[in-house]
Amino acid sequence: MKRLVLIAVSLCFCFLIASAYGQNLDAAFGVSTITGSSATTTNGTLFPSQSGGAYPGFSADFLLRHRFGVEGELFWRASQGLYGGYQPYRPIFYSFNAIWVPRLTKNLSAELLGGIGGEDLRFYGILNCNNFLGCTTYTSSNHFMGDFGGGIRAYFWHGAFVRPEARIYLINNNVEFSSNHVVRYGVSLGYSFGGH
Numbered sequence: 001m002k003r004l005v006l007i008a009v010s011l012c013f014c015f016l017i018a019s020a021y022g023q024n025l026d027a028a029f030g031v032s033t034i035t036g037s038s039a040t041t042t043n044g045t046l047f048p049s050q051s052g053g054a055y056p057g058f059s060a061d062f063l064l065r066h067r068f069g070v071e072g073e074l075f076w077r078a079s080q081g082l083y084g085g086y087q088p089y090r091p092i093f094y095s096f097n098a099i100w101v102p103r104l105t106k107n108l109s110a111e112l113l114g115g116i117g118g119e120d121l122r123f124y125g126i127l128n129c130n131n132f133l134g135c136t137t138y139t140s141s142n143h144f145m146g147d148f149g150g151g152i153r154a155y156f157w158h159g160a161f162v163r164p165e166a167r168i169y170l171i172n173n174n175v176e177f178s179s180n181h182v183v184r185y186g187v188s189l190g191y192s193f194g195g196h
Contacts, residue, residue: 024063024194026101028163031056032075032186037179047178050091054078055184061099071099071113075184080124083176088124093117093169093184095147107155111163114148119171145171151188159192 036050057075064070073095080088095117103109121141129135151165166185174180 024192025060026190026192027060028188028190029058030186030188032184034182034184036177036182040178048084050177050182053081059188063101067101069099071097083123090122092120092122097147109153111151111153113150117145117147119143119145121176141176143171143174145169161190161192163188163190
């Protein structure tokens, strides 16, 4: 919840900056799914696939100059999955990217991006306490990741657009699953503040 509040405050801050300097801010909400390698078994240990599930999320970018800018996104699994058939878990993906948005036609723009971020795997049903945050009913396994991908913005009304998109996440030391990479693909609905 704290992360969502932080993202909302960041989006409002970026909107104010974009208005003040005439730059371009784009914000979107979308739903995706992910695919990964099939499950594997090594020395009797099952490493499940990270495929499947619905991933809602938010993204925003701030174009600074010549349609280049910075972008951030947060996507999480909508419902808990079962790790190994018994342990409830939920992955959360977040990233910060450099982005280029070249115009293709009057109502179409491409997006090309790449950057870094992380995967927060939350395993539920485990009481986890510390002196700073109190107690939670989950434990996290965090992994650094790189990502790259793109999308196509189709503007349909003023600054409103629909965006099919794809991302490849290269996850460092993703030992809980069968692969160190997953692909997220889906569609987002967004709005460009400051023109398109």
